[in-house]
Amino acid sequence: MITVTDLRKVYQQGDRTVVALDGVSLHVEAGQIHGIIGHSGAGKSTLVRCLTLLDRPTSGSVAVNNKELANVSDTDLRTARRRIGMVFQHANLMDSRTTAQNVAFPLELIGTPKSTINEKVSALLELVGLTNFADAYPSQLSGGQRQRVGIARALSSDPDVLLCDEPTSALDPKTTDEILALIKSVRDRLNLTVLIITHEMNVVKQACDSVSLLEAGRIVEHGDIEKVVANPAGRLSQALLPMPGDLPAQLPAGTVLDLLYSGASAAEPIISSISRTFNLDVNVLAGSVENLGEHQFAHLRIQLPEGSDINAITAHLIANGVAVTLKEAK
Amino acid sequence: MITVTDLRKVYQQGDRTVVALDGVSLHVEAGQIHGIIGHSGAGKSTLVRCLTLLDRPTSGSVAVNNKELANVSDTDLRTARRRIGMVFQHANLMDSRTTAQNVAFPLELIGTPKSTINEKVSALLELVGLTNFADAYPSQLSGGQRQRVGIARALSSDPDVLLCDEPTSALDPKTTDEILALIKSVRDRLNLTVLIITHEMNVVKQACDSVSLLEAGRIVEHGDIEKVVANPAGRLSQALLPMPGDLPAQLPAGTVLDLLYSGASAAEPIISSISRTFNLDVNVLAGSVENLGEHQFAHLRIQLPEGSDINAITAHLIANGVAVTLKEAK
Amino acid sequence: MDFFNDLMTNPGITKAMWPAFLETLQMVGISGLFTVVVGLPLGILLLNTAKGGLTPNRGLNVLLSGIIVNITRSIPFAILMVSLIPLASALVGTSLGPIAASVSLTIGTIPFFARLVETALRDVSAGKIDAALVMGSTRMQVVRKVLVPEAMPGIIAATTTTLVTLIGYSAMAGLVGGGGLGRLAYNYGFQRYDATIMIVTIVIIVLLVQIVQVLGDWFARLVDHR
Amino acid sequence: MDFFNDLMTNPGITKAMWPAFLETLQMVGISGLFTVVVGLPLGILLLNTAKGGLTPNRGLNVLLSGIIVNITRSIPFAILMVSLIPLASALVGTSLGPIAASVSLTIGTIPFFARLVETALRDVSAGKIDAALVMGSTRMQVVRKVLVPEAMPGIIAATTTTLVTLIGYSAMAGLVGGGGLGRLAYNYGFQRYDATIMIVTIVIIVLLVQIVQVLGDWFARLVDHR
């Protein structure tokens, strides 16, 4: 469980003050995977540096399992940091160390006995599926394998929170899937709280239970994936389930509606239901139907024939849990 | 118009022979934008180097407007190259030259008079919308602006063919759209033949009239976008119009079909038509509807209720120009 | 105070320092000029005759890079200098003084500078060269319009480093008949235990080095549009 | 032939070359050792006291980097060497021969080596240091377990360059009372017009430089897992 309360970070640049984090609050339950998404300059890197205490926050607190991290004394800082395991975009492995030695690094720092280290490293390499690569150097590993080593290393200090900073931005789509699956399986096994900082919508779609949108140092939207996607006016919904393409230039006459429906209702035959209930032809102009987490979502742009009873149809749709937006009426 | 005939390129690496291009033939009409897509190692870079004559092909020919390029004498090589303007992934501008000086580069090479250069450069900068940046250095430009300079430079020698090597791979999505729009508008104005080498499906979807799939030095699939997408068994169709996500774990009982329909028929209410014709509820499990070039395409996974007359429905769909694939029957 | 009094009256300073300083500038100037004039084309050749260069030529490259540049760079300058004294005599008619010293200085720094130039040119991305070739450049045009202008910040940095090295070498030349501040420091500072001359010479040389470095850095930044 | 006959009989070669060679090795070895022992921590301090380092300390950094290292590097080795002869005498009780020369050689190369070490350490990506800090490393652990091991190929390359420089400097030391091949080349090759000794000395030094370079490169590759 991680709780961030009113985190502020102000940088002084000459006589200019940059407010990089402007009161960020966040609560993620144990076992949850939370995505933090934001554009360049939103404050993502600053948030990471404050969460890992590489930079001290200007004010506010960071707590893991109700134990405060940010406001501990300088001497306790190093112990405090061990509550958060961190995975980096470029893995940041030590090139002079083998896979096993990299994973052993955090244990060496606190003088763990050799035999304990060996046991623990073996277990972690097994967990991330790299037992056969224990003696390989990072340069001999693929990007995905390096990221696995980074995950094993982050886990070796038994953290309560796993903080992943753009963990897949340097990977190809196939490897991205593998790494996200690994993070999810690690979360399941160890009941870790996971924070993923990213700018890729796909990562949020594939791996996160909940998501926050960071903008100019503030969280402007947040919530469970199902909830944020279901809000058609929300920025996250538009980003996660966009409408593909533009309206075709020449349309047959009729009214155009955007439908967003999710959860159980998505599996229900909405189009068929309108067609049969109102006895008319529903034309799908654009849109997509997909599964996010445990839920199915549909975002469709439909066209109704001229003369349809738009009000009745809309009422029917809303009654069936569909969010309706009128795009064009003729 | 560009015609590539049976192009082969064999590299000798020690005592190992690598056949990088194994008989590539290609014909692109004037004014067409043709995409060449392929995985790493497929031979894309080799093809570019052979088309630009940076490497001499082992055999085969390259002709622009029926004028042979590949088999000219060494002395004519430099003139031959001027028939193909090239745009690079990283623009490859000269950092020591301003925008205007970069665009002037090809003209300087052949000793064009100063006044002619100035005129031509102004016109080209206007074409790519960079008139205000004539005196800026590349380091002062954004990635998209640099790419625009690269396009202007490639056009300054009045080529017949514009060869773009991963022109947008280094750009963000918004800038990618702008650059592709620019390439399309340039093609429209100058009636250029454009070849785009890429590994991004989006580029093909957005900009190309036709596409070739390069694999292990051979073209394994090619054709107009509408044709290749309309073939549900084709690799390009699966890549360009993929089915989002997997089947949900728990499905209501019934038969699952994948439908692919395109062109005029996509604008027709297929789902409604089945619902009403056969009086049943059609459930859309996943899929998308989008516009590629001038055409609309739909790739949908639908579920029919238990006991539906699958044969009749399939026949109905095929009669309406829909390609049907049976995924799961219960 | 004694030291400051000495500063004003010591003939080694009031009379000899300025001519010695000018001699040092002369040595560094002459040999710097010739080093650049010969070393720049040599650096270009080192790059372009190498594998993957514009005009690969294994034989010439082995000769230039492996033999001439590598071996000359391995010979300590002190030894190179004394063994080149007869050459200086033959070339410029004397083996004493700044002009004669410039001969060994030039020969000693050409390979060093050429190697730095080669490194600077190597930093010009292959993509730019490809772009120039695709646009129909001749090899000479690639060198003149791409390689050299694009590597200019690096070439200027190389020149700065070479000038600083030349200042150091010119001081050494003072030990064996060369002129300049090195000669003054050795013949009057060291031989006559004149600490004032020693200190003033060192201060002037350190300042000279710093000025060359600052000017060089400034100039390199000026032409650097990367 | 005359030259080959001379090779076999010239006492400057048959008798003096081997001891001179050993003296050169001794000078380079001793000063190389002390340069690394002092220069490595100095290089680490240069990096870590700088802005953005692990323990930024503007005052100490200006002192170490701006004053000590920059100024010492600007003093030509020839001048540094002659002005350090009294120090050598005070430190090692002699001012003659290889041990005494090692004093000025060490002082002359420490700043050079420290700067190279600083550059090598600077190449260790900030990400690795962040990773180590996030995992709870002390600053000392960052230095010992990250900076130095990760920069090891660069540090070895710096050591190689320093040894090659030392060979060159040691030859110069031969001109003012230092021993080794430089003295032999100067006293016999130069002063007594003995071309055979000159050529043999140059060949030996060039070979020595090449061997040091090849071994250094090989060793750097060996520890380079990047």
Place this chain on the structure above:
Amino acid sequence: GGGAATTPSAEATLDPANPTVVKVGSSPIPQAKILQYIDDNLAKDAGIDLEITEIDDYLTPNIALDDKTLDANYFQTEAYLADQVKSKGYKFEHGKGIHVEPLTVFSKTFKDIADVTEGSVVLLNNDPVNQLRGLRVLESAGLLTGLEDTDSALLLDGDDVKNPKKLVFKEVNSEQVPKFYAEDKTIGLAVINGNYIVQAKLNLDEVVAQESAIDNPNANFLTWREGEETPAIAKLEELLHSDEVRDYIKKTWTDGSVVPAF
């Protein structure tokens, strides 16, 4: 000041069967050759064993003596030692003069010293004492006038009174003077230390002037640290002034570049 006197007790400590080592630094020629002659022919019977270090320059022998690298050195003259003692505060004492190497002026350009033209280049030693000696030779030859003991090449440059012929002075290490003289045709006169004449194979026909050997204050002597004239050093000092050594010098340097001073 030391003398050649030896005490009976000193004699007693020197044992030919177990000779006492004396570390002596000297210039290669003639000093090292003279020392080598003693080591080869006289030392053994006297109970000493010389360890000779050849040093080419004129600074290190005194530094090395001072820091006890050496027990004695044999290369310098009274004036040079005085200058060194004054500037560096050495506490040394020395023996009697052994030999003189008269400074010799060579010229390839001029047959006679009287022919020297205005503005000629003169190559000189760069160490202060030998430079002054050289300037004195030029003074005796009538090229310079009114020299003082503080004069140097630097001060004479542009001094139209003391240097009426506007001679241009170039200064290098003593061992380099013959080298540059041989190679550089721009040099009018070169003032060369006698000990280099043989080594550098100089042509005696080119001699245009020479320092007088009679009453020459520039005799070389043995120098040791004050109060440390050990029996072995005393014995060496004695042997250096033996008849055998006088004969050896006369027979070896027949061209007069080295002459005995006793």
